Amino acid sequence: MSRRRVTLADVARTAGVSSTTASLVLSGRGSELRISTAVQDRVRTASSELGYRPNIVSIGLRKGTTRTLGLVSDTVATGQMAGDMIKGAIEAARDLGFMLFIGETEGDPAIESALIDAMQDRQVDGIILTSMFTRTRAVPEALERVPTVLLNTLPAGPTRAPAVVPDEVAAGRAAARLLIDAGHREIHLVGAGPGPHDVPPDTVAGVERLAGILEVLEAEGLTPASGHLCDDWAPPQGWAATHELLRQHARPRAIVCFNDRLAFGTYQALQEAGLRIPQDVSVVSFDNYPMADWLRPGVSSFAIPHEELGRRAVELLIARITARAAGTGDAEVPAGDADRAEPVTGDVHRLPLPLRARGSVAPA
Amino acid sequence: MSRRRVTLADVARTAGVSSTTASLVLSGRGSELRISTAVQDRVRTASSELGYRPNIVSIGLRKGTTRTLGLVSDTVATGQMAGDMIKGAIEAARDLGFMLFIGETEGDPAIESALIDAMQDRQVDGIILTSMFTRTRAVPEALERVPTVLLNTLPAGPTRAPAVVPDEVAAGRAAARLLIDAGHREIHLVGAGPGPHDVPPDTVAGVERLAGILEVLEAEGLTPASGHLCDDWAPPQGWAATHELLRQHARPRAIVCFNDRLAFGTYQALQEAGLRIPQDVSVVSFDNYPMADWLRPGVSSFAIPHEELGRRAVELLIARITARAAGTGDAEVPAGDADRAEPVTGDVHRLPLPLRARGSVAPA
DNA sequence: GGTCCGTGCTAAATCGGCTTAGCACCACGA
DNA sequence: TCGTGGTGCTAAGCCGATTTAGCACGGACC
Numbered sequence: 001m002s003r004r005r006v007t008l009a010d011v012a013r014t015a016g017v018s019s020t021t022a023s024l025v026l027s028g029r030g031s032e033l034r035i036s037t038a039v040q041d042r043v044r045t046a047s048s049e050l051g052y053r054p055n056i057v058s059i060g061l062r063k064g065t066t067r068t069l070g071l072v073s074d075t076v077a078t079g080q081m082a083g084d085m086i087k088g089a090i091e092a093a094r095d096l097g098f099m100l101f102i103g104e105t106e107g108d109p110a111i112e113s114a115l116i117d118a119m120q121d122r123q124v125d126g127i128i129l130t131s132m133f134t135r136t137r138a139v140p141e142a143l144e145r146v147p148t149v150l151l152n153t154l155p156a157g158p159t160r161a162p163a164v165v166p167d168e169v170a171a172g173r174a175a176a177r178l179l180i181d182a183g184h185r186e187i188h189l190v191g192a193g194p195g196p197h198d199v200p201p202d203t204v205a206g207v208e209r210l211a212g213i214l215e216v217l218e219a220e221g222l223t224p225a226s227g228h229l230c231d232d233w234a235p236p237q238g239w240a241a242t243h244e245l246l247r248q249h250a251r252p253r254a255i256v257c258f259n260d261r262l263a264f265g266t267y268q269a270l271q272e273a274g275l276r277i278p279q280d281v282s283v284v285s286f287d288n289y290p291m292a293d294w295l296r297p298g299v300s301s302f303a304i305p306h307e308e309l310g311r312r313a314v315e316l317l318i319a320r321i322t323a324r325a326a327g328t329g330d331a332e333v334p335a336g337d338a339d340r341a342e343p344v345t346g347d348v349h350r351l352p353l354p355l356r357a358r359g360s361v362a363p364a
Numbered sequence: 365m366s367r368r369r370v371t372l373a374d375v376a377r378t379a380g381v382s383s384t385t386a387s388l389v390l391s392g393r394g395s396e397l398r399i400s401t402a403v404q405d406r407v408r409t410a411s412s413e414l415g416y417r418p419n420i421v422s423i424g425l426r427k428g429t430t431r432t433l434g435l436v437s438d439t440v441a442t443g444q445m446a447g448d449m450i451k452g453a454i455e456a457a458r459d460l461g462f463m464l465f466i467g468e469t470e471g472d473p474a475i476e477s478a479l480i481d482a483m484q485d486r487q488v489d490g491i492i493l494t495s496m497f498t499r500t501r502a503v504p505e506a507l508e509r510v511p512t513v514l515l516n517t518l519p520a521g522p523t524r525a526p527a528v529v530p531d532e533v534a535a536g537r538a539a540a541r542l543l544i545d546a547g548h549r550e551i552h553l554v555g556a557g558p559g560p561h562d563v564p565p566d567t568v569a570g571v572e573r574l575a576g577i578l579e580v581l582e583a584e585g586l587t588p589a590s591g592h593l594c595d596d597w598a599p600p601q602g603w604a605a606t607h608e609l610l611r612q613h614a615r616p617r618a619i620v621c622f623n624d625r626l627a628f629g630t631y632q633a634l635q636e637a638g639l640r641i642p643q644d645v646s647v648v649s650f651d652n653y654p655m656a657d658w659l660r661p662g663v664s665s666f667a668i669p670h671e672e673l674g675r676r677a678v679e680l681l682i683a684r685i686t687a688r689a690a691g692t693g694d695a696e697v698p699a700g701d702a703d704r705a706e707p708v709t710g711d712v713h714r715l716p717l718p719l720r721a722r723g724s725v726a727p728a
Numbered sequence: 729g730g731t732c733c734g735t736g737c738t739a740a741a742t743c744g745g746c747t748t749a750g751c752a753c754c755a756c757g758a
Numbered sequence: 759t760c761g762t763g764g765t766g767c768t769a770a771g772c773c774g775a776t777t778t779a780g781c782a783c784g785g786a787c788c
Contacts, residue, residue: 005484053481053484053485054485055425055485055487056485056486056487057421057424057425057430057486057487058425060421060424061419061421061422061425066421066486068465068486075451076447076450076451076454082447083440083446083447086440086450086466087439087440087468090440090466090467090468091468094467094468094475094479099465099467099482099483099486100465100466100467101432101463101464101465101466102450102454102464102465102466103454103458103463103464104451104454104455104458111458115458117417118463119463120369120417121417121418121419121420121421122420122421122430122432122463123419123420123421234658235658261658264658268660291655294598294599294625294628296632
């Protein structure tokens with residue numbers, strides 16, 4: 001058993017033809033170029049008998065394409081989100097015959113730039129720039145020359161890269177609508193509000209969820225019964241905010257928590273106060289962390305479609321790559337000065353957050 | 365601004381030398397091969413002025429090495445584990461100048477084999493085979509010819525690949541020891557036990573944690589006060605098992621939960637029964653999920669060192685790769701028949717699970 | 729004057745596939 | 759007999775680096 005890989009030359013030799021012929025046959029251009037069926041069969045037989053697989057590195061050198069994508073993330077370890085988003089990306093890539101490099105920058109621009117270089121050195125066909133919490137950022141110069149897609153990230157300036165993000169405004173609207181449709185008119189907010197600017201810094205999710213909620217309330221002629229800005233959206237803050245809420249309003253009837261971890265704290269505080277969910281208080285939340293299912297009763301939560309986000313980003317990216325390869329892509333800067341920077345702002349794809357209804361909401 | 369990458373030939377032309385010379389200088393063999401310092405300076409200046417970066421694809425073709433590793437996982441989305449383990453792997457790879465392909469098989473052998481092929485096609489220098497929960501499995505034939513490391517996985521048969529796994533037996537011992545040292549003699553188990561074979565199928569963690577616990581109890585002349593095998597280690601099962609436990613023993617004093625999700629259920633059941641932690645009952649657990657910190661009081665939990673596991677696997681793999689490249693590696697099958705399958709079982713590296721002490725354990 | 733040697737650099741092959749240009753052969757018509 | 763054109767296949771260059779083999783030059787020595 002040979003240690004060496006089987007090369008095209010081996011196949012050609014076995015089939016008794018030149019490697020040119022073997023290449024043509026195996027790339028499906030045999031008939032087009034009038035290679036006889038007898039020879040085509042010989043080549044294909046030899047190829048499968050030897051277990052030939054083309055060396056993608058070689059193709060990469062010749063054609064400049066490697067069927068490989070790079071995913072640059074700020075951090076990989078933030079909760080479930082990361083895993084699911086990356087899972088979606090990996091699956092989509094695999095389905096389309098691509099492999100995925102994953103890199104993380106820890107938020108350090110120097111690492112980011114080194115990472116992008118390292119990926120370019122390996123001739124990736126495109127790059128996904130992602131963040132583990134939705135945010136706005138500038139797209140590095142180096143990426144304007146490569147097919148790029150932003151994932152869970154909005155561009156700070158003009159760029160040709162499209163973005164894929166969760167539709168948080170719609171989710172905010174839906175959350176408010178859910179409680180209002182259940183007959184609630186007095187709605188408390190835990191995590192942000194009551195004013196439209198009362199949000200933790202740099203959280204797109206905070207701004208947009210709040211905007212959606214306020215929009216619906218306003219349409220009903222309402223304002224939040226109370227709002228409690230939390231600097232961090234974790235259980236202790238949820239507990240403290242709810243505790244404070246209960247001090248001001250002894251009997252709240254409906255609470256929107258800005259994420260499930262806050263809701264966890266809210267549950268603890270409500271339980272300690274002897275209030276039952278949902279009989280006394282309805283609670284709705286966002287993110288749909290696994291935890292949402294573990295609480296009793298489970299929290300009705302709007303699920304960030306992580307996997308779908310990752311998948312969409314890869315599909316978009318590969319579509320751009322193939323379009324570019326076909327010459328119809330946006331890479332074809334209209335004849336003339338190739339330097340005429342013409343950064344059309346890329347599309348923004350917003351994916352819905354479906355409601356995972358559990359038992360935490362009851363009619364007023 | 366040119367669209368094309370800067371190549372070695374560009375550097376050579378700018379410096380007025382041959383590309384051979386440029387290559388020698390930049391690879392640090394200039395002095396060794398008596399290139400004058402003047403020329404060396406010219407080359408280096410040209411290189412940095414042009415922003416030259418070697419094309420790794422080309423190097424891959426020529427040398428067969430790509431400074432790239434592949435990580436093949438059964439699934440990426442299982443909880444926090446995946447993220448942290450992959451994070452550790454990615455960081456270690458980056459620190460050592462490697463990039464990482466990530467692929468997931470969903471447990472399908474066909475996908476697994478396709479994935480390994482796809483990585484080999486891209487000339488990866490080595491492969492990490494990993495599972496998101498510790499388990500035992502056979503190593504695919506195809507991997508015996510590539511530097512391979514098993515991560516969170518034990519080999520079912522003989523193989524030359526080393527394995528990196530958490531030291532669950534030691535953690536089991538430590539958990540039992542923790543309670544005994546606090547004065548407890550009556551210890552209940554939630555998740556597995558009381559007999560050494562009462563574990564969910566295919567869980568290495570279950571078998572080993574239990575073995576460690578029983579070993580220490582036995583040394584003290586004890587057996588578990590009770591044991592409750594759960595088919596799935598999730599909160600509802602933890603709740604049910606604890607409920608059952610309370611039916612049999614009204615006032616348990618110490619419980620070992622086999623993971624934090626079970627502990628979550630145990631907390632709920634104990635609270636419902638009006639028992640306080642740790643005043644009435646001490647609880648200790650494993651995994652150190654983020655949740656362990658959110659419960660009140662936090663659960664003292666033995667942390668699986670995910671990040672460290674991932675990091676170690678990469679470091680081991682790269683060490684093997686460089687050893688092999690240097691000719692001192694195990695790849696050098698002793699002269700003679702290269703086929704003499706000589707599968708020395710690789711080393712098993714067991715990493716400790718440090719205790720994250722919180723407030724859930726009190727003296728008896 | 730010719731040979732030998734050390735110095736300092738380069739030509740050319742190589743890795744494995746794709747791709748352009750073109751060759752050898754045969755049949756047919758003038 | 760000689761083109762002419764179609765058929766079926768191949769030689770050779772290329773991608774961008776590494777690496778082997780060796781060239782040109784000048785000085786020392788016999």
